[in-house]
Amino acid sequence: MTTATPFAYRKALAAIPMPATARLTAAQLRGAGCVWCAAELHGDTAIDLEQRYNRIVGVPGRWFPRGCSPCSLRAVLAVCRTHPQTCEQCTDDPTLCEMRRALRALALELRR
Ligand SMILES: [Zn+2]
Numbered sequence: 119m120t121t122a123t124p125f126a127y128r129k130a131l132a133a134i135p136m137p138a139t140a141r142l143t144a145a146q147l148r149g150a151g152c153v154w155c156a157a158e159l160h161g162d163t164a165i166d167l168e169q170r171y172n173r174i175v176g177v178p179g180r181w182f183p184r185g186c187s188p189c190s191l192r193a194v195l196a197v198c199r200t201h202p203q204t205c206e207q208c209t210d211d212p213t214l215c216e217m218r219r220a221l222r223a224l225a226l227e228l229r230r
């Protein structure tokens with residue numbers, strides 16, 4: 119993925135649910151390991167999953183989860199599947215939904 123993440127992608131990334139922080143290791147919370155599979159991440163393969171606010175060891179705070187591309191792709195596809203059920207725009211006319219478009223574009227990007 120390019121360094122300047124387009125705004126629509128960032129919104130789509132922010133829509134991906136994260137695992138409960140209580141189950142994650144320090145490396146995962148630091149963004150050094152994939153938030154889903156714990157694989158060690160290296161600069162160009164890591165996907166930034168946007169800033170999150172959660173309780174971490176009881177203290178509310180910001181963290182910056184990252185994922186490996188296969189896990190991130192799986193997570194994006196899962197959101198693609200469930201998104202229309204919770205989106206008014208998609209019930210109305212899915213072709214006009216920006217979030218749906220962004221999720222699909224993101225999935226295509228991650229598949230490369
Ligand atoms: Zn992973």
Ligand SMILES: [Zn+2]
Pocket residue numbers: 201202205206207208215216217218
């Ligand atoms: Zn939608």
